[in-house]
Amino acid sequence: MEQNKNTILEIHDLSISFRMYDSRFEQTELKVISDLYLSVSPGEIVAVAGASGSGKSLLASAVLGLLPANASLSGHIHYKGQELTPELQKNLRGGGIALVPQSVEFLDPLMKVRSQTGGRDKAKTAERTRVFKRLGLPDDTENLYPFELSGGMARRVLVSTAMLSSAELIIADEPTPGMSLEQSLQALTMFRELAREGRAIILITHDIDLAFEFADRVAVFYAGTTVETAPASDFKQGPRALRHPYSKALWEALPQNSFRPIPGSQPYPGDLPKGCLFAPRCPMRTAECMEHVPPVRQIRGGEVRCFYGS
Amino acid sequence: MALEAKNVSFRYGSNKTWVLENKSLSLERGECLVILAPSGYGKTTLAMLLAGYLKPERGEILLDGRPLPMSGVCPVQLIFQHPEKALNPRWRMRRVLEESGAIQEDMMDEFGIERAWLDRFPRELSGGEMQRFCIARALMSGAEFIICDEISTMLDTISQAQIWELVLREAAKRDIGILAITHNRFLAGRIADRIIDLSADRG
Numbered sequence: 001m002e003q004n005k006n007t008i009l010e011i012h013d014l015s016i017s018f019r020m021y022d023s024r025f026e027q028t029e030l031k032v033i034s035d036l037y038l039s040v041s042p043g044e045i046v047a048v049a050g051a052s053g054s055g056k057s058l059l060a061s062a063v064l065g066l067l068p069a070n071a072s073l074s075g076h077i078h079y080k081g082q083e084l085t086p087e088l089q090k091n092l093r094g095g096g097i098a099l100v101p102q103s104v105e106f107l108d109p110l111m112k113v114r115s116q117t118g119g120r121d122k123a124k125t126a127e128r129t130r131v132f133k134r135l136g137l138p139d140d141t142e143n144l145y146p147f148e149l150s151g152g153m154a155r156r157v158l159v160s161t162a163m164l165s166s167a168e169l170i171i172a173d174e175p176t177p178g179m180s181l182e183q184s185l186q187a188l189t190m191f192r193e194l195a196r197e198g199r200a201i202i203l204i205t206h207d208i209d210l211a212f213e214f215a216d217r218v219a220v221f222y223a224g225t226t227v228e229t230a231p232a233s234d235f236k237q238g239p240r241a242l243r244h245p246y247s248k249a250l251w252e253a254l255p256q257n258s259f260r261p262i263p264g265s266q267p268y269p270g271d272l273p274k275g276c277l278f279a280p281r282c283p284m285r286t287a288e289c290m291e292h293v294p295p296v297r298q299i300r301g302g303e304v305r306c307f308y309g310s
Numbered sequence: 311m312a313l314e315a316k317n318v319s320f321r322y323g324s325n326k327t328w329v330l331e332n333k334s335l336s337l338e339r340g341e342c343l344v345i346l347a348p349s350g351y352g353k354t355t356l357a358m359l360l361a362g363y364l365k366p367e368r369g370e371i372l373l374d375g376r377p378l379p380m381s382g383v384c385p386v387q388l389i390f391q392h393p394e395k396a397l398n399p400r401w402r403m404r405r406v407l408e409e410s411g412a413i414q415e416d417m418m419d420e421f422g423i424e425r426a427w428l429d430r431f432p433r434e435l436s437g438g439e440m441q442r443f444c445i446a447r448a449l450m451s452g453a454e455f456i457i458c459d460e461i462s463t464m465l466d467t468i469s470q471a472q473i474w475e476l477v478l479r480e481a482a483k484r485d486i487g488i489l490a491i492t493h494n495r496f497l498a499g500r501i502a503d504r505i506i507d508l509s510a511d512r513g
Contacts, residue, residue, distance in 0.1 A: 051466045053436030152348070177463050180348030180493060206466055209496075253467040255496035261471035265424075266436055 007078070008169050008200035009063065010039040014075035016055075016062060016224075032269045033058060033224040034277070035075075037296065037303075040169070040200040045191060047211035047232070048204045049250065050221030051266045056204045057102055058224075060171045064099060065089030079169075098167035102174045102204075104154035107146040113157055114142035118164055131163045134190060136183055151178040159187050163194065170194065173204045188214040209254060212236045220247045223266050223277040228309070230302035243304035246278050276306070284308055313337045313360065313386060313455045313487060318369035320355055329355045332369070335506060337455065342478065342488040344498040347508035353491045357459045360489065361388035373454070383410070387448035391460040393440035397432040403443055404428040410451035421446040422476060438469030442476065449480055456481065458490040462497070474501055 016033040033055045040046045048056050061067050063077060065086055077084040079092065108116055118124030132141055135156045146154060155178050162170045172191065176184040184207065192214060195201050205211050211218060212235040219229040227244045234241035238257075239248040249262045264281040267273055273280055279289040286307075294307045314336040321328045329352040337343050347353050358364040360371060362378045371378055378384060390396045397406055407413050407428070418425065421442050432440055441461060448456050458477065462470035478501060481488050492498055498505055 049466070051436065052438055052464065052469060054466075174464075181495075183348070206464065208467060250467050253471040255471075255494065255500045259471050259474075259500050261468045261475060263472075265422075265439060265469075268426075268430075268434065270434075271426075 007039045007041050008080060009202070010076075010078040011059075011063075012037055012076045014059075014062065014073070014077065016058060016067065017072050018068075019070045019072065028270070030269045031224070031272060033062075034272070035225055035293070036221070037226050038202075038219050038229070040202055042168070042198045042200050043195050044217070045195050045201045045203055045215045046229075047208070047215035047218045048202060048221060049206070049208045049211055049218055050227075051223070052206070053266060054221040055224040056221055057173050059221075060099060060173050060202075060204065063089075063171065064093055064097060094165075096167055097169045097171065098162045098165040100158050100162045100170070100172040100175050104146070104149075104151060104158065104178075107154060107157065109146050111145075112142065113144055113146070113149070117142065117157065117160055124164070127164060128160070131160045131190075135160055135163075135186060152180070152183065155179055156183065156187065159190075163190055167199065169200045169202070171202045171204070174206065175203070176205065176207055176210065184210060208235070208250060209256065220244065220250065222246050223272065224269065225277055226296075226303075226305065227278060228302060228304045228306075234300075234302065243299050243302055243309040244278075244306050245282050245284055245309075278306075312339055312374065313489075314372040314375075315356070315360060315366075316370050316372060318356075318359060318366040318371065320352075320359060320364065320366050330359070330366075334369075337487045337489055339454065339487045340482065340485045342481070342490060342501055342503045344490045344492060344502035344505045345508060346492065346495065346498050346505060348493060351508045353508065354459055357388055357457045357489070357491055360455075361386045361457050363388065383451045383453075385452070385454040386457065387451060387453040387455070388457045388459065389441075389444050389448055389461050391463055393437060393444045394432055396444055397440060399432055401431075402428070403430055403432070403435070406432075406443055407447060407450065410447045417446065417450065420476075420480060422472065436469075438465050438473060441465065441469075441473055445473070445477060445480070449484065449486070453486060455487045455489070458488060460491055460493075463492070463494075470497070 014033060014036040018030045018032060020028050020030050022028055050056060062073060117128050137153060137156055159175050162172060175187060188210060191201055203215060212232050215232045217229055218232050218235050220227050228247045239251055242248050252258045253261045262281055267277060275291045276289045276294050279285045288307060294305050296303050296305050299309055316334055318330060318333045319328055320330045345353055359366055362384050373385060423442055427435060427439060462473050490501060
C-alpha cells in the first residue's frame with residue numbers, strides 16, 4: 001500500500017495474535033487485533049474510542065514494541081514513511097514517541113516525582129514548575145513519592161511527562177479518568193497546544209464526549225478492529241452523521257443522550273464470528289454480514305467497515 | 311434510619327490532615343444517592359468507611375441504628391472501580407460466584423452473564439463483563455446496601471449504560487439502597503434519587 005509521506009504514524013491491516021496454551025498444553029492462537037487501521041498527521045489529535053477490551057491499549061504497546069514475547073504481529077506500521085522495525089522502535093522510545101500509560105502504577109514507586117519528570121536540571125525544573133502549575137499540581141508535588149499522590153494527581157504527573165518531552169508522536173492512553181472535569185479540560189487544552197506545535201497525538205479514551213470536543217478525528221474500535229474513522233464534528237452532530245451502527249450505539253448510550261445500551265457483549269478473541277465482528281449484535285445485519293468481513297469504504301470524508309454504512 | 315454516617319472524621323495517620331471531618335449522611339433502602347466530587351475530596355475513603363473496610367477515628371457508621379456486624383458477610387458491600395483488582399486472578403469465574411452462594415440458573419440471565427464465562431479466568435473477560443460478576447457477587451451475598459465507587463468510569467458508554475441498567479433493576483427488585491460515587495454529572499442525573507455535592511461544602 002502507498003505510504004503517505006505527511007503522516008507521522010500510519011497503520012494498515014494490523015493483526016496481533018497471542019500464542020496460548022490450553023489445559024492440555026496444546027498451543028492455540030488468540031487473535032486480539034484484526035485488520036486494524038489508523039493514521040495520524042503532525043498537528044492532529046486522533047481520539048481512539050471503543051469497547052473496553054477492543055485492543056486500544058494493545059495498539060499503543062504494538063507501536064512502541066512493548067508486546068510480550070508470545071505475541072505475533074502482521075501488517076504494516078509506518079513511522080514517517082519508514083517501516084517501524086524493532087531497532088527503530090528502540091530508538092524512538094522515550095525520544096520520538098512518548099507514552100502516557102493507562103495505569104498510574106507505571107510510576108516508579110521508589111523514585112520521587114522530581115526524578116521521574118526531568119530531575120534537578122535547572123531548565124527542566126523551570127519547565128516542570130510551569131507544567132505542574134498549569135495542571136493544578138501543588139508546588140511540593142515534586143518532593144513526593146507516588147504512594148503519596150491521589151489517583152488524580154498521579155494521573156496528572158503522568159500527563160506532565162508527555163508535556164515535558166520533545167516527542168513528535170504522543171500516545172496518551174486514558175489520560176483523564178480520576179481527574180475532575182476542569183482538570184481534564186486543562187490537560188486536553190495542553191494536548192491541543194502540543195498539537196499546534198506540530199506534534200501528532202493519539203488520545204485513547206472512554207470519555208468520548210470530551211474526545212468529540214478536543215480531537216480532530218475519532219477512530220472507533222470494536223473487538224480489535226477499526227469500524228469507523230470520522231471527523232470529530234460528525235460525532236458532535238450525532239448518529240445521523242455517523243456511518244457505523246456501533247458508533248451510533250456508543251453515542252446513544254451516553255448519559256446525556258438516551259443512556260440506552262444495545263444488548264449483548266463484544267465477542268471473545270478465542271471465539272470471533274466469521275464475518276463482520278459486530279454482526280451478532282447489529283440491528284441491521286444480513287446473511288452477508290454473517291458470512292463475509294466487510295471491506296473498508298470511504299464515505300463522506302470518513303472510513304467505515306460496514307456493507308451498509310452510509 | 312437505614313445506613314447512616316454520624317459525624318464521621320477520618321485521617322490516614324494521627325499527624326496527617328483530616329480527609330473527612332465531621333461528615334454525616336444517611337441512606338434509605340431502595341434509594342439511590344449519588345456523591346459528586348472531584349478527586350482528592352475523600353469520596354473513596356467515605357466508601358471504605360461505609361462498607362466497614364476502615365474504621366472512623368471519630369463518629370460512627372450505623373446500620374438500622376447499630377454498628378456494622380463484625381462477623382459474617384457484611385450487609386454493606388463495596389463494588390470497586392477496577393474489577394480486575396477485585397477478582398482473584400487464579401480463580402475461574404464460577405468459583406468467584408460460588409463464594410457468595412450457590413449459582414442459580416435464573417440469576418445468570420438477570421445479570422447478563424453467559425454460561426461460557428463461568429469457566430474463564432478474569433483476564434479472559436472484558437472490564438464490563440468482570441464488573442457484572444462483581445455486582446452479582448455483591449447482590450447474591452444478601453447485601454442490603456451497595457456502595458458503587460466509580461464502577462463504570464473505566465468502561466465504554468454501552469457497557470456503562472448496561473451496568474447501570476442492571477444495578478438499578480436488581481437493586482429495586484431487592485429493595486437495596488445504592489450509594490454511587492462518580493464525577494460524571496450527566497450520569498448522576500440519570501441514576502440519582504438524590505445528589506450530594508461534596509465540593510460545595512469545602513474550598
